[in-house]
Amino acid sequence: MAYFDAASALPLHPVARQALVAAEADGWADPARPHREGRRARMLLDAARETAADAVGCRPDELVFTSSGTSALHRGVAGALAGRVRAGRHLLVSAVEHSAVLHAAEAHRAAGGTSAEVPVDRLGRVAPDAVAEALAAAPGPTALACVQSANHEVGTVQPVAEVAEVCRAAGVPLLVDAAQSLPWGRVEGAWSLLTGSAHKWGGPGGVGLLAVRKGTRFAPPGPVDERESGRAPGFPHLPAIVAAAASLRAVRAEAEAEAARLTALVERVRARVPELVEDVEVVGDPVRRLPHLVTFSCLHVDGEALLHALDRAEFSVSSGSSCTSSTLTPSHVLRAMGVLSEGNVRVSLPPGTARAEVERFLDVLPGAVAGVREQLLGPAASPAPAVDDGEELVVDALGRRCPAPVIELARAIGRVPVGGTVAVLADDVAARLDIPAWCEMRGQEYLGETGQAHRVRRLA
Amino acid sequence: MAYFDAASALPLHPVARQALVAAEADGWADPARPHREGRRARMLLDAARETAADAVGCRPDELVFTSSGTSALHRGVAGALAGRVRAGRHLLVSAVEHSAVLHAAEAHRAAGGTSAEVPVDRLGRVAPDAVAEALAAAPGPTALACVQSANHEVGTVQPVAEVAEVCRAAGVPLLVDAAQSLPWGRVEGAWSLLTGSAHKWGGPGGVGLLAVRKGTRFAPPGPVDERESGRAPGFPHLPAIVAAAASLRAVRAEAEAEAARLTALVERVRARVPELVEDVEVVGDPVRRLPHLVTFSCLHVDGEALLHALDRAEFSVSSGSSCTSSTLTPSHVLRAMGVLSEGNVRVSLPPGTARAEVERFLDVLPGAVAGVREQLLGPAASPAPAVDDGEELVVDALGRRCPAPVIELARAIGRVPVGGTVAVLADDVAARLDIPAWCEMRGQEYLGETGQAHRVRRLA
Structure with missing residues (x-):
């Protein structure tokens, strides 16, 4: 554990x-x-x-x-x-x-x-x-x-x-x-x-x-009382x-040595995760950062499902994804940064974390992500018909929670010619964050949002 | 202890x-x-x-x-x-x-x-x-x-x-x-x-x-958060x-038996204290009361000094007297009840208190009270001259904290003839409570307060 x-x-x-x-x-x-x-x-x-x-x-x-x-x-x-x-x-x-x-x-x-x-x-x-x-x-x-x-x-x-x-x-x-x-x-x-x-x-x-x-x-x-200079009653x-x-x-007596040790372990996670898992965005400042904390988001992954998969593999982590929050909105931090919020995982190492544990995490992560993606993406669907030049492909993801709208977008983009557009109808607020983030990761052009329609132009 | x-x-x-x-x-x-x-x-x-x-x-x-x-x-x-x-x-x-x-x-x-x-x-x-x-x-x-x-x-x-x-x-x-x-x-x-x-x-x-x-x-x-039904954040x-x-x-499993035991110990304190110490008022309902708690006030006693005397005798009690409170006002509870506040002691017995400890407290209390009274009252002063019929004796206790005003009143009352009056000038708010309470205990008549003058008629 x-x-x-x-x-x-x-x-x-x-x-x-x-x-x-x-x-x-x-x-x-x-x-x-x-x-x-x-x-x-x-x-x-x-x-x-x-x-x-x-x-x-x-x-x-x-x-x-x-x-x-x-x-x-x-x-x-x-x-x-x-x-x-x-x-x-x-x-x-x-x-x-x-x-x-x-x-x-x-x-x-x-x-x-x-x-x-x-x-x-x-x-x-x-x-x-x-x-x-x-x-x-x-x-x-x-x-x-x-x-x-x-x-x-x-x-x-x-x-x-x-x-x-x-x-x-x-x-x-x-x-x-x-x-x-x-x-x-x-x-x-x-x-x-x-x-x-x-x-x-x-x-x-x-x-x-x-x-x-x-x-x-x-x-x-x-109301206050006489305790704590009248600043904190009870x-x-x-x-x-x-x-x-x-x-x-x-903790302070051990801080310097421990910070150096954990900084190196986090460095390892920051470097390896994008190599081990496709379509991952490691977020946060790579240099001016806390020694023990690293966060990344995985495209086409439900954060809650990934948390559970990691929990089954005996790793307890946290997530800023919409799906683990009681309010069903993605983390305001990720939103303010404008980075991908889906499949978000925060790893924060306690003092004394062994290098072997971190390596085991890196061993387990790719399988956990793949498992969640497989479940979400399902079996490869029969190829959908292509859309003619000049026609916009409309994908209806209304009422579906992230990452479903992004997954539908990823499936649809290949059906329009380069230069063509896809409009994703989505009402999950995370879509507003994750569709632009997906475009940036995939080299597609985000054209903006009108009502509940997010329009994307295929560039590649 | x-x-x-x-x-x-x-x-x-x-x-x-x-x-x-x-x-x-x-x-x-x-x-x-x-x-x-x-x-x-x-x-x-x-x-x-x-x-x-x-x-x-x-x-x-x-x-x-x-x-x-x-x-x-x-x-x-x-x-x-x-x-x-x-x-x-x-x-x-x-x-x-x-x-x-x-x-x-x-x-x-x-x-x-x-x-x-x-x-x-x-x-x-x-x-x-x-x-x-x-x-x-x-x-x-x-x-x-x-x-x-x-x-x-x-x-x-x-x-x-x-x-x-x-x-x-x-x-x-x-x-x-x-x-x-x-x-x-x-x-x-x-x-x-x-x-x-x-x-x-x-x-x-x-x-x-x-x-x-x-x-x-x-x-x-x-501000609240999602904890404790949104009613207690943090x-x-x-x-x-x-x-x-x-x-x-x-504690509930032991409550009935413990309540019966402590009720009897408190009963003992309520009965014995007035027998052992002169000029004491035991306060609170004698019947409909908590099993473990008894409070009394001692005339001509500084509550803080009595607390320290009991502390030296290895008893830890509490006091609602003015002198132990940071605000220098007597307990609002005693004030609302209209009972004596000076020399106030609250004894609240923890579960398991032995009868012998309570007896030892009763052994120690009279000496502790006497010591404090002696210190406050000082050596018997040379007899002050009596006041003529019809003249009001004015006692200036302005700027002096309770129980000083009451002590001065007790000293002065003998100097006026029966039917004569004493005016005590006092600005300690506890005087407003303790001078009437003293009159009731001593069978003298409290005539009321005008400005900072508390007037008392000698009846006995």
Whole structure:
């Protein structure tokens, strides 16, 4: 069994497990109480805060623990916006932020605020210039900008320090979602707020952190209490916080060596997958990337079916394809990048992954993809009649989910002469992404979308 | 060392500790992922939900886990209010609810809503008639009523089933904060929403539960995600949830026998404390009460000093006195009841408390109180001159914290003739509560407050 979904969650680091058990004995009481059990808990909490602040690179009194990374983002975005409500009500986020940031932006709009997304390039990178342009184009003063340190789906590392400079020049605070990069090192640059999530570094679930640099205006959203500087209410699971801090320190001590090792393994996957599997697009920045994460999309493959095939072969991976999401829309990250979303697989290696496991994955993958493709494409159909010159071939894929529309397009294209056109009628939103991506991969011309018809000209 | 602060938090139940360690091995992955680690986590989460729902007395799909009892209350109140926003924007809460409910009410008012408090009697009881009156007197349709199942500071059990009937008749949903009573049994009656907190029953901190009965309108507040039916966002600490559910089941299995045992120990404390210590008021309902909790207030005693004296004698208790709270105001619960707040001590016995520990507490208490009183009262002052007939004696205690104003009053009263009056100038808000309470205990007449002057007539 190989677990290659580290970017989602990791098992407890051994140091975290030890700390959790020890702190359950000493740190179960309410740290706000003055009795000795409370004081003992308080000391553990203070020590955990110092450890975490050191790892983040902030002062302990700038850092609070929250009930999850998601909560840190929700509270961080809402608190920073409320703190700057007199400056403005505009929120700027990159188009590839974690869904928790997008949900916070949604809530902000529902409450009467405005928001805009900074686009990314095909590698998923947020250009500092694009941030500057978006700030200049904002409908009013921008209250907050959010840019992640590294993308959780494709691994692209963002130029946070440069973005922070752009924001500083504009007088706009920058919130950095550092969930994916924090295990690997501090986020450099003049960020104003930063968030993290313990289960990404081998700490327990249910522990997030929110750092707010001194001088950043912040008004905690909703009801609060006296805990965590009034920024995160509720009795916490203190032993989990202690374990999270211990784990972060331990993971950081191993980070450099582990990053070098995993970078090489990911390099191997990035190089081999396109050689082993036809019609694959490896996505994300090949150089400025997280050490342990690689994502690729496979044409004519249903992402969910591929996940299950890999699961049967004892590999646990993740997918940003439409078919594994409860909302049935393809990953907003892949959409923003304009890359193929079908048959999407994210491999994120946990620390300690053995080279042999990666090789076994590479052995298994081609068969898994072929199996799914065979099932989808079915037996070779009897050759369909060709279409006459000048006539457009219409393929009706309405009501069918991706990758069916792309598969039908691939089957139909050979029936029109070079220069002829195919119109694919499709209502699955992923088609809007995957038909152009298919054209680019196949050297055909995408003519655009009218209503639900995607028109393609045969070039080859 | 005896820990008598069970109402604040309990150490992990042995069953919870086992479950936590076991679930860290099997339940660390994201239960939303389709791979086998995710599916295993999902199974644990589903089983925990069934166990908790059975203990609460609701359907599993009516119950979600939150990141704390506080969060369950904040989300429950906000969600129920938002769900009924078309019906009205008035919120009714009892005057003795947990501060998390009062904070939620504050946030509701800040957002333009209205709220009112249902008063309690001297035993801390919310009368169903008082709820009916408050509903009738509301400025508009009431969107939600909140009444706890039992009070966390004085142990009074509320007539929730009758209150629920009153609410049902008025078409108003009732939210019951069951944090203190849930370890002891289900909350009977037709409540609409119910909350609980795992560290009150030997589960880990950072786990709360929120039940919303089918048919109750509910609109989750703020940004949400796909977790917990969209009612509690963020990656949870699943092993803690598993441990919480296991602990609740285990505690319930022992509840009846343990309740009988602790009820007798508390009975002993309630009877003996007034015999052992002069000028003590035992507060809360003597009969309809939690089995494990007793609260008393000691005249002429600084609550914080008494807590420290008991801590030195190896007893960990809690206090609702002004002096232990960060806000420097006396407990809103004691204030609502109109009882003495100074020298307040809450004893809440954990399951398994031995009779001998309680006896030792009763041995230690008189000396601890005497020590604090001696320090506060100081050596007997040289007799101050008496005041002539008809003249009012003015005692200036401005700027001095309780219990100083009451101590000065006690010293001054002998200087005026029977029928004469003393005016105590005091700006500590606790004086407003404690001077009338002192008069009642001492058989003197409280004439009321004008500005910062509290006037007392000597009757004896």
